[in-house]
Amino acid sequence: MIVITPPIKSQGIKTKLVPWIKSLASVAKQNGKWIEPFLGTGVVAFNSGYKKAILSDTNPHIVNFYKGIQDKSISAPLMKRYLEREGKLLREAENNGYDHYLNIRSRFNSGEFSSYDFIFLSRSGFNGMMRFGSKGNWNVPFCKKPNRFAQAYITKITNQVAAVSRIIQPEPNWIFYNKSFSEIIPLATENDIIYCDPPYYGRHADYYNGWTIKDEELLFNLLSETKAKFILSTWHHNDWRENESVSKFWSRFNIITKDHFYHNGGSITNRRTVVEALVCNFDTKQIKQHNHGLVEKNKNVQLEIDWLEPIAVANF
Numbered sequence: 001m002i003v004i005t006p007p008i009k010s011q012g013i014k015t016k017l018v019p020w021i022k023s024l025a026s027v028a029k030q031n032g033k034w035i036e037p038f039l040g041t042g043v044v045a046f047n048s049g050y051k052k053a054i055l056s057d058t059n060p061h062i063v064n065f066y067k068g069i070q071d072k073s074i075s076a077p078l079m080k081r082y083l084e085r086e087g088k089l090l091r092e093a094e095n096n097g098y099d100h101y102l103n104i105r106s107r108f109n110s111g112e113f114s115s116y117d118f119i120f121l122s123r124s125g126f127n128g129m130m131r132f133g134s135k136g137n138w139n140v141p142f143c144k145k146p147n148r149f150a151q152a153y154i155t156k157i158t159n160q161v162a163a164v165s166r167i168i169q170p171e172p173n174w175i176f177y178n179k180s181f182s183e184i185i186p187l188a189t190e191n192d193i194i195y196c197d198p199p200y201y202g203r204h205a206d207y208y209n210g211w212t213i214k215d216e217e218l219l220f221n222l223l224s225e226t227k228a229k230f231i232l233s234t235w236h237h238n239d240w241r242e243n244e245s246v247s248k249f250w251s252r253f254n255i256i257t258k259d260h261f262y263h264n265g266g267s268i269t270n271r272r273t274v275v276e277a278l279v280c281n282f283d284t285k286q287i288k289q290h291n292h293g294l295v296e297k298n299k300n301v302q303l304e305i306d307w308l309e310p311i312a313v314a315n316f
Protein backbone atom coordinates (compact mmCIF):
# COMPACT_ATOMS: atom_id res chain seq x y z
CA MET A 1 0.00 0.00 0.00
CA ILE A 2 1.28 3.47 -0.84
CA VAL A 3 0.79 5.69 2.17
CA ILE A 4 0.06 9.37 1.53
CA THR A 5 2.30 11.36 3.89
CA PRO A 6 1.06 14.73 5.11
CA PRO A 7 3.02 18.01 5.10
CA ILE A 8 3.10 18.17 8.92
CA LYS A 9 5.74 16.28 10.92
CA SER A 10 5.36 14.97 14.45
CA GLN A 11 7.12 12.45 16.67
CA GLY A 12 3.82 10.57 17.21
CA ILE A 13 3.04 10.18 13.52
CA LYS A 14 1.50 6.81 12.63
CA THR A 15 2.73 6.59 9.02
CA LYS A 16 4.26 3.13 9.43
CA LEU A 17 1.19 1.77 11.18
CA VAL A 18 -1.31 3.01 8.60
CA PRO A 19 -1.58 -0.30 6.63
CA TRP A 20 -2.14 -2.20 9.88
CA ILE A 21 -4.79 0.27 11.10
CA LYS A 22 -6.42 0.25 7.70
CA SER A 23 -6.56 -3.52 7.51
CA LEU A 24 -8.35 -3.61 10.86
CA ALA A 25 -10.70 -0.79 9.80
CA SER A 26 -11.64 -2.74 6.69
CA VAL A 27 -12.83 -5.64 8.87
CA ALA A 28 -15.32 -3.28 10.54
CA LYS A 29 -16.99 -2.68 7.13
CA GLN A 30 -18.57 0.64 8.08
CA ASN A 31 -20.11 2.74 5.35
CA GLY A 32 -20.70 5.96 7.29
CA LYS A 33 -18.14 8.52 8.40
CA TRP A 34 -14.50 8.26 9.45
CA ILE A 35 -14.34 10.04 12.82
CA GLU A 36 -10.92 10.94 14.19
CA PRO A 37 -10.97 13.00 17.40
CA PHE A 38 -7.14 13.10 17.81
CA LEU A 39 -6.18 14.04 14.27
CA GLY A 40 -2.49 14.95 14.73
CA THR A 41 -0.74 15.11 11.36
CA GLY A 42 -3.80 13.55 9.71
CA VAL A 43 -1.89 10.66 8.15
CA VAL A 44 -4.43 8.03 9.19
CA ALA A 45 -7.46 10.04 8.03
CA PHE A 46 -5.87 10.88 4.68
CA ASN A 47 -5.34 7.19 4.00
CA SER A 48 -8.71 6.04 5.34
CA GLY A 49 -10.45 6.18 1.97
CA TYR A 50 -13.62 7.67 3.49
CA LYS A 51 -15.51 10.38 1.60
CA LYS A 52 -17.21 11.61 4.76
CA ALA A 53 -15.27 12.49 7.88
CA ILE A 54 -15.28 14.38 11.15
CA LEU A 55 -11.74 15.32 12.15
CA SER A 56 -10.71 17.18 15.27
CA ASP A 57 -7.76 18.11 17.42
CA THR A 58 -7.27 20.45 20.38
CA ASN A 59 -4.20 21.85 18.61
CA PRO A 60 -5.61 24.83 16.66
CA HIS A 61 -2.59 25.10 14.35
CA ILE A 62 -3.20 21.66 12.87
CA VAL A 63 -6.90 22.34 12.38
CA ASN A 64 -6.33 25.82 10.87
CA PHE A 65 -3.80 24.42 8.43
CA TYR A 66 -6.13 21.73 7.11
CA LYS A 67 -9.14 24.06 7.06
CA GLY A 68 -6.98 26.43 5.01
CA ILE A 69 -6.34 23.66 2.51
CA GLN A 70 -10.03 22.81 2.50
CA ASP A 71 -11.13 26.40 1.77
CA LYS A 72 -8.21 26.75 -0.70
CA SER A 73 -6.62 29.72 1.10
CA ILE A 74 -3.60 27.37 1.35
CA SER A 75 -2.48 25.76 -1.88
CA ALA A 76 0.54 23.95 -3.28
CA PRO A 77 1.66 26.90 -5.49
CA LEU A 78 1.34 29.36 -2.58
CA MET A 79 3.28 26.98 -0.31
CA LYS A 80 6.01 26.66 -2.95
CA ARG A 81 6.36 30.43 -3.28
CA TYR A 82 6.44 30.88 0.50
CA LEU A 83 9.07 28.15 1.07
CA GLU A 84 11.27 29.46 -1.75
CA ARG A 85 11.23 32.95 -0.23
CA GLU A 86 11.77 31.86 3.38
CA GLY A 87 14.22 29.12 2.40
CA LYS A 88 16.45 31.72 0.72
CA LEU A 89 16.32 33.94 3.82
CA LEU A 90 17.21 30.89 5.94
CA ARG A 91 20.20 30.06 3.75
CA GLU A 92 21.51 33.61 3.94
CA ALA A 93 20.85 34.23 7.63
CA GLU A 94 23.49 34.66 10.33
CA ASN A 95 24.42 31.84 12.69
CA ASN A 96 24.07 29.19 10.01
CA GLY A 97 20.42 30.00 9.49
CA TYR A 98 19.48 29.98 13.16
CA ASP A 99 18.65 33.72 13.18
CA HIS A 100 15.98 33.30 10.54
CA TYR A 101 14.52 30.22 12.23
CA LEU A 102 14.23 32.33 15.41
CA ASN A 103 12.57 35.16 13.42
CA ILE A 104 9.89 32.81 12.14
CA ARG A 105 9.44 31.22 15.52
CA SER A 106 8.98 34.65 17.20
CA ARG A 107 6.60 35.78 14.46
CA PHE A 108 4.53 32.61 14.92
CA ASN A 109 4.58 32.78 18.72
CA SER A 110 3.74 36.51 18.79
CA GLY A 111 0.21 35.57 17.78
CA GLU A 112 0.36 35.56 13.98
CA PHE A 113 0.10 31.76 13.95
CA SER A 114 0.37 31.69 10.18
CA SER A 115 -0.19 28.19 8.80
CA TYR A 116 2.71 28.77 6.41
CA ASP A 117 5.01 29.57 9.32
CA PHE A 118 3.65 26.48 11.06
CA ILE A 119 4.83 24.32 8.17
CA PHE A 120 8.19 26.14 8.05
CA LEU A 121 8.73 25.37 11.75
CA SER A 122 7.48 21.81 11.44
CA ARG A 123 9.87 21.11 8.54
CA SER A 124 12.96 22.87 9.90
CA GLY A 125 12.67 22.07 13.60
CA PHE A 126 14.90 19.52 15.26
CA ASN A 127 14.11 15.95 14.27
CA GLY A 128 10.62 16.65 12.91
CA MET A 129 9.33 17.22 16.42
CA MET A 130 6.17 19.07 17.32
CA ARG A 131 6.24 20.52 20.82
CA PHE A 132 4.59 23.50 22.46
CA GLY A 133 5.72 25.14 25.71
CA SER A 134 3.64 25.99 28.76
CA LYS A 135 2.10 29.06 27.08
CA GLY A 136 1.29 27.26 23.87
CA ASN A 137 4.45 28.56 22.17
CA TRP A 138 6.34 26.53 19.55
CA ASN A 139 9.54 25.59 21.36
CA VAL A 140 11.40 23.15 19.14
CA PRO A 141 15.01 24.16 18.30
CA PHE A 142 16.35 24.50 14.75
CA CYS A 143 17.50 21.42 12.82
CA LYS A 144 20.75 23.33 12.13
CA LYS A 145 20.52 22.91 8.37
CA PRO A 146 20.63 26.34 6.72
CA ASN A 147 19.95 24.73 3.35
CA ARG A 148 16.92 22.90 4.72
CA PHE A 149 14.62 24.19 2.02
CA ALA A 150 16.58 23.01 -0.99
CA GLN A 151 14.49 22.75 -4.15
CA ALA A 152 13.96 18.98 -3.85
CA TYR A 153 12.63 19.37 -0.30
CA ILE A 154 10.31 22.21 -1.33
CA THR A 155 8.98 20.03 -4.15
CA LYS A 156 8.39 17.19 -1.69
CA ILE A 157 6.43 19.40 0.72
CA THR A 158 4.52 21.06 -2.12
CA ASN A 159 3.54 17.65 -3.48
CA GLN A 160 2.34 16.64 -0.02
CA VAL A 161 0.15 19.75 0.14
CA ALA A 162 -1.20 18.95 -3.33
CA ALA A 163 -1.88 15.31 -2.34
CA VAL A 164 -3.84 16.17 0.80
CA SER A 165 -5.77 18.90 -1.01
CA ARG A 166 -7.00 16.24 -3.44
CA ILE A 167 -8.09 14.01 -0.55
CA ILE A 168 -9.74 16.57 1.75
CA GLN A 169 -13.40 16.85 0.73
CA PRO A 170 -15.30 20.12 0.91
CA GLU A 171 -17.66 20.77 3.80
CA PRO A 172 -20.02 19.24 4.82
CA ASN A 173 -18.47 15.93 3.70
CA TRP A 174 -15.31 16.51 5.71
CA ILE A 175 -15.70 18.68 8.80
CA PHE A 176 -12.78 19.87 10.92
CA TYR A 177 -13.22 20.86 14.55
CA ASN A 178 -10.89 22.30 17.15
CA LYS A 179 -12.58 20.54 20.05
CA SER A 180 -11.86 17.99 22.71
CA PHE A 181 -12.60 14.32 22.03
CA SER A 182 -15.48 14.43 24.53
CA GLU A 183 -17.44 16.64 22.12
CA ILE A 184 -16.58 14.60 19.04
CA ILE A 185 -17.18 10.96 20.00
CA PRO A 186 -20.90 11.53 20.80
CA LEU A 187 -21.39 12.73 17.19
CA ALA A 188 -20.81 9.18 15.89
CA THR A 189 -23.72 7.05 14.70
CA GLU A 190 -23.89 3.28 14.21
CA ASN A 191 -22.60 3.31 10.62
CA ASP A 192 -19.49 5.32 11.50
CA ILE A 193 -16.01 4.25 12.51
CA ILE A 194 -14.07 6.17 15.16
CA TYR A 195 -10.28 6.01 15.14
CA CYS A 196 -8.68 7.33 18.35
CA ASP A 197 -4.98 8.00 18.78
CA PRO A 198 -4.83 9.93 22.05
CA PRO A 199 -1.60 11.07 23.73
CA TYR A 200 -0.24 7.95 25.35
CA TYR A 201 -0.84 7.87 29.07
CA GLY A 202 2.43 7.80 30.98
CA ARG A 203 4.47 9.01 27.97
CA HIS A 204 5.60 12.46 26.72
CA ALA A 205 3.38 15.50 27.37
CA ASP A 206 3.33 19.12 26.17
CA TYR A 207 0.84 22.00 26.01
CA TYR A 208 -1.55 20.20 23.64
CA ASN A 209 -0.68 16.69 24.76
CA GLY A 210 -1.41 16.48 28.48
CA TRP A 211 -3.12 13.20 29.25
CA THR A 212 -4.26 11.92 32.63
CA ILE A 213 -5.88 8.77 33.87
CA LYS A 214 -9.13 10.79 34.11
CA ASP A 215 -8.91 11.50 30.36
CA GLU A 216 -8.31 7.82 29.69
CA GLU A 217 -11.32 6.92 31.84
CA LEU A 218 -13.56 9.43 30.06
CA LEU A 219 -12.37 8.09 26.71
CA PHE A 220 -13.13 4.55 27.87
CA ASN A 221 -16.64 5.56 28.99
CA LEU A 222 -17.42 7.33 25.72
CA LEU A 223 -16.10 4.47 23.57
CA SER A 224 -17.97 1.92 25.70
CA GLU A 225 -21.22 3.78 25.07
CA THR A 226 -20.82 4.49 21.37
CA LYS A 227 -23.01 2.72 18.81
CA ALA A 228 -20.26 3.18 16.22
CA LYS A 229 -17.33 0.81 15.67
CA PHE A 230 -14.09 2.09 17.13
CA ILE A 231 -10.35 1.48 16.91
CA LEU A 232 -8.06 2.86 19.58
CA SER A 233 -4.28 3.06 19.24
CA THR A 234 -2.31 2.65 22.42
CA TRP A 235 0.93 1.12 23.59
CA HIS A 236 0.85 -2.30 25.16
CA HIS A 237 4.28 -2.66 26.75
CA ASN A 238 7.94 -1.91 26.19
CA ASP A 239 11.12 -3.55 27.49
CA TRP A 240 10.56 -2.11 30.95
CA ARG A 241 6.88 -1.93 31.71
CA GLU A 242 3.32 -2.56 30.72
CA ASN A 243 0.70 0.05 29.97
CA GLU A 244 -1.49 -0.21 33.05
CA SER A 245 -4.47 1.37 31.29
CA VAL A 246 -4.73 -1.75 29.09
CA SER A 247 -5.58 -4.00 32.02
CA LYS A 248 -7.54 -1.25 33.76
CA PHE A 249 -9.77 -0.37 30.79
CA TRP A 250 -9.06 -1.78 27.38
CA SER A 251 -8.73 -5.51 28.01
CA ARG A 252 -12.55 -5.69 27.95
CA PHE A 253 -12.38 -5.20 24.19
CA ASN A 254 -10.49 -7.03 21.43
CA ILE A 255 -6.78 -6.22 21.20
CA ILE A 256 -4.19 -6.87 18.50
CA THR A 257 -0.51 -5.93 18.87
CA LYS A 258 2.59 -5.23 16.82
CA ASP A 259 6.23 -4.34 17.43
CA HIS A 260 7.01 -0.77 16.43
CA PHE A 261 10.22 1.22 16.33
CA TYR A 262 10.15 4.83 17.36
CA HIS A 263 12.95 6.91 15.86
CA ASN A 264 13.64 9.48 18.55
CA GLY A 265 16.95 10.84 17.36
CA GLY A 266 19.62 9.94 14.89
CA SER A 267 21.47 7.28 16.84
CA ILE A 268 20.53 3.61 16.94
CA THR A 269 20.52 3.68 20.76
CA ASN A 270 17.70 6.25 20.70
CA ARG A 271 15.46 3.98 18.68
CA ARG A 272 13.13 2.12 20.96
CA THR A 273 10.81 -0.78 20.36
CA VAL A 274 7.34 -0.42 21.71
CA VAL A 275 4.61 -2.98 21.38
CA GLU A 276 1.73 -1.05 19.88
CA ALA A 277 -1.85 -2.13 20.41
CA LEU A 278 -5.07 -1.61 18.52
CA VAL A 279 -8.16 -1.99 20.66
CA CYS A 280 -11.54 -2.37 18.99
CA ASN A 281 -15.17 -3.24 19.70
CA PHE A 282 -15.62 -5.67 16.79
CA ASP A 283 -14.49 -9.12 15.82
CA THR A 284 -10.79 -9.37 14.85
CA LYS A 285 -10.59 -13.05 13.88
CA GLN A 286 -9.67 -12.19 10.29
CA ILE A 287 -6.59 -10.29 11.49
CA LYS A 288 -3.27 -11.71 12.76
CA GLN A 289 -3.44 -11.09 16.47
CA HIS A 290 0.12 -10.47 17.69
CA ASN A 291 3.63 -10.29 16.31
CA HIS A 292 5.61 -9.01 19.24
CA GLY A 293 8.44 -11.09 20.64
CA LEU A 294 9.41 -12.40 17.21
CA VAL A 295 11.44 -9.49 15.94
CA GLU A 296 15.06 -9.62 17.08
CA LYS A 297 16.16 -6.39 18.67
CA ASN A 298 19.01 -3.98 17.88
CA LYS A 299 19.54 -4.72 14.23
CA ASN A 300 19.61 -1.91 11.70
CA VAL A 301 17.70 -3.93 9.18
CA GLN A 302 14.72 -4.08 11.51
CA LEU A 303 14.23 -0.38 11.15
CA GLU A 304 13.01 -1.20 7.68
CA ILE A 305 11.11 -4.42 8.35
CA ASP A 306 9.51 -3.71 11.69
CA TRP A 307 5.96 -4.58 10.78
CA LEU A 308 6.40 -7.07 7.97
CA GLU A 309 5.27 -10.67 8.16
CA PRO A 310 5.72 -13.31 9.52
CA ILE A 311 3.57 -12.86 12.54
CA ALA A 312 2.92 -15.27 15.38
CA VAL A 313 0.85 -15.46 18.49
CA ALA A 314 2.39 -14.33 21.76
CA ASN A 315 0.95 -14.79 25.23
CA PHE A 316 -0.14 -12.00 27.50
Ligand SMILES: C[S@@+](CC[C@H](N)C(=O)[O-])C[C@H]1O[C@@H](n2cnc3c(N)ncnc32)[C@H](O)[C@@H]1O
Binding pocket: 010, 012, 013, 014, 015, 037, 038, 039, 040, 041, 042, 043, 044, 056, 057, 058, 059, 179, 180, 181, 182, 197, 198, 199, 200, 208, 209, 210
Ligand atom coordinates in the same frame (compact mmCIF):
# COMPACT_ATOMS: atom_id res chain seq x y z
C1 LIG B 1 -0.65 10.95 19.32
S1 LIG B 1 -1.18 12.41 18.54
C2 LIG B 1 -2.07 11.82 17.14
C3 LIG B 1 -1.11 11.40 16.06
C4 LIG B 1 -1.78 11.06 14.75
N1 LIG B 1 -2.49 9.80 14.79
C5 LIG B 1 -0.73 11.01 13.64
O1 LIG B 1 -0.46 9.94 13.11
O2 LIG B 1 -0.16 12.06 13.34
C6 LIG B 1 -2.42 12.95 19.64
C7 LIG B 1 -3.14 14.23 19.20
O3 LIG B 1 -4.21 14.46 20.12
C8 LIG B 1 -4.35 15.86 20.35
N2 LIG B 1 -5.02 15.99 21.65
C9 LIG B 1 -4.48 15.98 22.90
N3 LIG B 1 -5.44 16.07 23.84
C10 LIG B 1 -6.63 16.10 23.15
C11 LIG B 1 -7.99 16.15 23.55
N4 LIG B 1 -8.33 16.22 24.85
N5 LIG B 1 -8.97 16.14 22.61
C12 LIG B 1 -8.62 16.11 21.28
N6 LIG B 1 -7.34 16.08 20.83
C13 LIG B 1 -6.36 16.06 21.76
C14 LIG B 1 -2.93 16.40 20.29
O4 LIG B 1 -2.91 17.76 19.93
C15 LIG B 1 -2.28 15.50 19.22
O5 LIG B 1 -2.30 16.11 17.96
